[in-house]
Amino acid sequence: MMLSKEINEYIEAHTTDEIPLLYDLNRETHQKTYYPNMLSGKVQGKFLEMIVAMLQPKRILEIGTFTGYSALAMSQALPEDGFLITVDRNEEIVSFAKGYFNKSENDGKIRLIEGDAREIIPSLDETFDLIFIDADKSQYTEYYELVFPKLRKGGFFLADNVLWGGKAIEDKNPDKETLGIRKFNDHIRDDKRVEQVMLSVRDGLLLIHKIKE
Numbered sequence: 001m002m003l004s005k006e007i008n009e010y011i012e013a014h015t016t017d018e019i020p021l022l023y024d025l026n027r028e029t030h031q032k033t034y035y036p037n038m039l040s041g042k043v044q045g046k047f048l049e050m051i052v053a054m055l056q057p058k059r060i061l062e063i064g065t066f067t068g069y070s071a072l073a074m075s076q077a078l079p080e081d082g083f084l085i086t087v088d089r090n091e092e093i094v095s096f097a098k099g100y101f102n103k104s105e106n107d108g109k110i111r112l113i114e115g116d117a118r119e120i121i122p123s124l125d126e127t128f129d130l131i132f133i134d135a136d137k138s139q140y141t142e143y144y145e146l147v148f149p150k151l152r153k154g155g156f157f158l159a160d161n162v163l164w165g166g167k168a169i170e171d172k173n174p175d176k177e178t179l180g181i182r183k184f185n186d187h188i189r190d191d192k193r194v195e196q197v198m199l200s201v202r203d204g205l206l207l208i209h210k211i212k213e
């Protein structure tokens, strides 16, 4: 999007290759789904994996599984006693993702829940160390406020697509996703319970540190 094709190729070429399972998942997602660019991909996947390797979270929540790429990428760095809960409301996608989770050596660390995150989140009786927000862009602020009490103080959120292909800063005829992303970014900027840094990885990632309850 905002970076040139050449720069993106350079970034990809200087990032560690995906494991074969993730490579196959990436490929099959491109062959069989309508919006394959929803998948995190090689660079963001490796970034997420490294964030997990650095933070060593025991409990991760992901909102928006899609075909399972980011969940699998993060699970690679999860400690043996760690787990990742991932939520998606799309039945077809959930079975696609399950097929890949079953093939992974980290399958036992991943719990996939089918349903609307806005209904599932309140039913989760867990405290998380890391929460990855990557579902419907128009609902980001709602997810954030719902999960906020379930992230431990000192924990981190990561929110994907916060640049939304550049539409976060364009004014012309914003759609509901664009409005949702802008609302979320401003909400986080004004939230005194957190500190945050916006990263220009892929479509923009917002890394949010919870410093107050």
Ligand SMILES: C[S@@+](CC[C@H](N)C(=O)[O-])C[C@H]1O[C@@H](n2cnc3c(N)ncnc32)[C@H](O)[C@@H]1O
Binding pocket: 038, 039, 040, 041, 063, 064, 065, 066, 067, 068, 069, 070, 071, 087, 088, 089, 090, 093, 115, 116, 117, 118, 134, 135, 136, 139
């Ligand atoms: C951008 S994709 C997730 C990509 C995935 N995290 C990755 O990096 O490969 C967004 C997913 O969120 C799901 N989704 C959208 N709104 C949702 C909601 N309210 N509850 C649960 N899942 C939702 C969609 O079905 C879709 O599969």
